[in-house]
Amino acid sequence: xxxxxxxxxxxxxxxxxxxxxxxxxxxxxxxxxxxxxxxxxxxxxxxxxxxxxxxxxxxxxxxxxxxxxxxxxxxxxxxxxxxxxxxxxxxxxxxxxxxxxxxxxxxxxxxxxxxxxxxxxxxxxxxxxxxxxxxxxxxxxxxxxxxxxxxxxxxxxxxxxxxxxxxxxxxxxxxxxxxxxxxxxxxxxxxxxxxxxxxxxxxxxxxxxxxxxxxxxxxxxxxxxxxxxxxxxxxxxxxxxxxxxxxxxxxxxxxxxxxxxxxxxxxxxxxxxxx
Amino acid sequence: xxxxxxxxxxxxxxxxxxxxxxxxxxxxxxxxxxxxxxxxxxxxxxxxxxxxxxxxxxxxxxxxxxxxxxxxxxxxxxxxxxxxxxxxxxxxxxxxxxxxxxxxxxxxxxxxx
Numbered sequence: 282x283x284x285x286x287x288x289x290x291x292x293x294x295x296x297x298x299x300x301x302x303x304x305x306x307x308x309x310x311x312x313x314x315x316x317x318x319x320x321x322x323x324x325x326x327x328x329x330x331x332x333x334x335x336x337x338x339x340x341x342x343x344x345x346x347x348x349x350x351x352x353x354x355x356x357x358x359x360x361x362x363x364x365x366x367x368x369x370x371x372x373x374x375x376x377x378x379x380x381x382x383x384x385x386x387x388x389x390x391x392x393x394x395x396x397x398x399x400x401x402x403x404x405x406x407x408x409x410x411x412x413x414x415x416x417x418x419x420x421x422x423x424x425x426x427x428x429x430x431x432x433x434x435x436x437x438x439x440x441x442x443x444x445x446x447x448x449x450x451x452x453x454x455x456x457x458x459x460x461x462x463x464x465x466x467x468x469x470x471x472x473x474x475x476x477x478x479x480x481x482x483x484x485x486x487x488x489x490x491x492x493x494x495x496x497x498x499x500x501x502x503x504x505x506x507x508x509x510x511x512x513x514x515x516x517x518x519x520x521x522x523x524x525x526x527x528x529x530x531x532x533x534x535x536x537x538x539x540x541x542x543x544x545x546x547x548x549x550x551x552x553x554x555x556x
Numbered sequence: 557x558x559x560x561x562x563x564x565x566x567x568x569x570x571x572x573x574x575x576x577x578x579x580x581x582x583x584x585x586x587x588x589x590x591x592x593x594x595x596x597x598x599x600x601x602x603x604x605x606x607x608x609x610x611x612x613x614x615x616x617x618x619x620x621x622x623x624x625x626x627x628x629x630x631x632x633x634x635x636x637x638x639x640x641x642x643x644x645x646x647x648x649x650x651x652x653x654x655x656x657x658x659x660x661x662x663x664x665x666x667x668x669x
Binding site for chain 1: 629
């Protein structure tokens with residue numbers, strides 16, 4: 282039962298982190314509730330579909346369909362996170378420049394809401410399908426299915442509670458600092474996902490596999506609680522390939538550059554407006 | 557909008573996929589069976605310094621997730637299906653793997669020599 286709870290919790294952890302950080306980062310955006318609910322429904326239905334067609338997906342493209350699918354879903358998430366952060370960089374500047382009142386009125390729904398919806402959907406889609414497959418397997422296995430299912434569902438509940446704790450924890454941060462904090466978190470999430478996408482492409486044989494740069498599994502074991510958390514949060518790997526690290530750094534750098542450029546532009550235009 | 561390497565990568569993907577199929581044509585294949593949530597054989601010897609193709613046949617009715625931190629591999633294998641995983645080139649050594657959905661029984665390792 283504990284094993285089942287831990288497996289499901291591990292799968293839910295990443296989705297819970299992404300969703301809670303994105304929710305905190307989009308605080309005050311008007312009509313975001315609908316986008317998030319639609320995203321969640323699409324994501325969960327998608328997860329069930331992916332689980333149902335798992336065999337077909339895996340068998341497609343000469344047996345590397347699952348890796349390509351995962352890499353594609355992760356790439357979409359990276360783009361949406363980048364987009365969100367760059368958009369927020371523009372807004373944070375305006376808030377500081379005092380042109381608009383700080384508060385919920387600032388985020389007047391200019392942010393394309395589908396970015397939020399897609400982010401929630403892709404987060405639930407990938408991890409959700411694994412939970413569905415696991416719980417389905419447990420339910421089908423007969424014997425002690427009820428105990429295992431209880432374990433699995435409690436893992437799910439703990440994962441959701443964990444996400445809720447992060448969300449409400451972040452909301453305690455004052456608005457201006459909140460967006461700075463969530464901006465950094467989203468940068469790390471995006472870089473970690475980009476590095477994971479590279480790993481899937483290596484597994485598929487699309488990119489050449491490489492000898493790892495280092496092995497830090499004795500310092501921070503990847504199967505430990507902190508290791509798992511750091512993997513979900515910042516893409517930690519004990520034995521990263523050079524290309525993974527390169528893509529990680531490039532993703533961090535490009536999004537940060539985008540945020541800085543857009544942020545400066547909006548600061549200049551608002552300064553001109555003022556005088 | 558940041559033009560991340562991912563975007564460039566996705567553009568290159570079709571060519572890379574095609575190229576990789578050609579490159580995979582002569583890879584040595586190894587096979588493992590999953591039966592009653594155990595790997596058979598649970599120890600597989602592969603050549604070090606060489607890319608190989610690992611076929612995993614899941615004979616159970618339910619899905620398994622093949623996972624290895626050391627190999628950096630993670631793949632769902634639906635019940636009654638076969639998964640293809642490319643591995644290596646690896647340094648000589650031992651690389652444990654496990655079935656995440658049944659980790660109490662599904663344990664194994666690759667030995668690269």
